[in-house]
Amino acid sequence: MNTLIFRTLAPFITALMLFFSLFVLLRGHNEPGGGFIGGLIAASAFAIYGMAFGVQAVSRALRFHPLSIAGAGLLLSVLSGMVSLAAGVPFMTGLWATPHILGVEVPVATVISFDVGVYLVVVGAITSIALSLGESED
Structure with missing residues (x-):
């Protein structure tokens, strides 16, 4: 299919x-969806790119090893839960803050940082599996 x-x-x-x-x-974080399905879509994009140009092209495009991306996502997800422990509420309780950045009130939540962590875990794990399957074909 090349x-x-x-x-x-x-x-x-x-x-x-x-x-x-x-x-x-x-x-x-407002509607169904989020980190898991977004990560699957991104991993599918890298799989399509790999089918067209090969495993090495995907590795160059990612710049980091996929398992490192998954590890960083896992760390971010765990740290998102630890923020709630530091605030004195149960683990994984959603917390919001509204800092003023350049005069604009920007809402920031631990929920979105958890979703980003899940996104990175899924992208890293699924891309790693796809790349290893692509290497075995070569």
């Missing part, structure tokens, strides 16, 4: 899927 049309469209499809995965990630 046709000229596929190799030409793969970068566009990958970029579109990555932007859509970020949209799903960011809307997920």
Whole structure:
């Protein structure tokens, strides 16, 4: 499936899927969706890119080993829960703050940092599996 049309469209499809995965990630704390499904969409984008250009191209595009990305996501998710313990409430209780950045009130929540952590875990784990399957084919 390494046709000229596929190799030409793969970068566009990958970029579109990555932007859509970020949209799903960011809307997920208000509506269904979030980190898990956004991470699956992003991992699918990297799989499409890998089918078109190979495992090495995906590794160069990621810049970090996929398991390192998953580890960073796991750390972020655990730290999001620890913030609630430091505040004296039960583990994984959602906390919100509204700092003023450049004169604008920006709501920040531990819920979104947890979702970003889940997103990174899913992207890292699924991409690592896909890359190892791609390497075994070569």
